[in-house]
Amino acid sequence: MKKLKYSRQRESIKSFLATRTDHPTADTIYEKLREDFPNISLGTVYRNLALLESLGAITKISSNSGADRYDSNTDLHNHFICSKCQRVIDLEMESIDHIKELAARQFNGTIDGYIAHFYGLCNECQ
Amino acid sequence: MKKLKYSRQRESIKSFLATRTDHPTADTIYEKLREDFPNISLGTVYRNLALLESLGAITKISSNSGADRYDSNTDLHNHFICSKCQRVIDLEMESIDHIKELAARQFNGTIDGYIAHFYGLCNECQ
DNA sequence: CTGCATGCAAATCTTTTGCATAAGA
DNA sequence: TCTTATGCAAAAGATTTGCATGCAG
Numbered sequence A, B: 001m002k003k004l005k006y007s008r009q010r011e012s013i014k015s016f017l018a019t020r021t022d023h024p025t026a027d028t029i030y031e032k033l034r035e036d037f038p039n040i041s042l043g044t045v046y047r048n049l050a051l052l053e054s055l056g057a058i059t060k061i062s063s064n065s066g067a068d069r070y071d072s073n074t075d076l077h078n079h080f081i082c083s084k085c086q087r088v089i090d091l092e093m094e095s096i097d098h099i100k101e102l103a104a105r106q107f108n109g110t111i112d113g114y115i116a117h118f119y120g121l122c123n124e125c126q
Numbered sequence C: 001c002t003g004c005a006t007g008c009a010a011a012t013c014t015t016t017t018g019c020a021t022a023a024g025a
Numbered sequence D: 001t002c003t004t005a006t007g008c009a010a011a012a013g014a015t016t017t018g019c020a021t022g023c024a025g
Helices: A008-018 A026-033 A042-054 A098-106 B008-018 B026-033 B042-054 B098-106
Strands: A059-061 A069-071 A078-082 A088-091 A110-121 B059-061 B069-071 B078-082 B088-091 B110-121
Touching (some): A008 A026, A008 A042, A026 A042, A042 A059, A098 B110, A110 B098, B008 B026, B008 B042, B042 B059, B098 B110
Parallel strands (some): B078 B110
Antiparallel strands (some): A059 A069, A078 A088, A110 B110
């Protein structure tokens, strides 16, 4: 496989994401990075996000509507997704790891991980 | 609000979905419905799926890749999503409803529901 | 009749990709 | 110099929408 080469853009994407807990979309990241790299392209942002995800450095979150979101917190944690504004909020809840066992008991295959998405209306929307 | 009017297409979409447990995409449904309605359009399929979802008759499932999938089983249940072939499999597992309480304890808003997605490789892919 | 639903096509939105050039090692 | 990364633009994939016409009530 090919060797990874340093890139200022990629580092910037990674460090920007590390400052945010609100799971920005690729486009939000793009708009922000334009401050430092006026000519950066959305393609570069998507390419790097996919690369970082494949390296396990970040996580992608898809919900039922809108663009995918990205999360620099790769620790196992769950999300609350607002049904109205689509905001994604981290839940620092007690471990629910045992649900993986319950699932494994039902499913005749290998379960590598899980993510639980809770939904409802966030404080701002209700 | 406006009144719902019967449509053969919508009934057909609903009953076709009821026969499947593999969570087809809008396009799969479209191809199937063309057997009975040669001129049906994808737009009609999407419009009816959105309508049925808003009525609570079906559920939409988004995963990290590929098109959204639709599920006629609106009972609370969780899914296994294959990381390789993207197959979505229902998990008839023991209740994990208590995780909702754990989440509510952390989140200062209203939690209406949740869905847990387990991932890994399915039998065919490993 | 009246209004919701459809078919068709164009438009949108999000993400991916090809290619020539720039930059890291 | 060699190879990976970038910018730009076009392409692709999924979903939505405007509009004239069809069909249910």
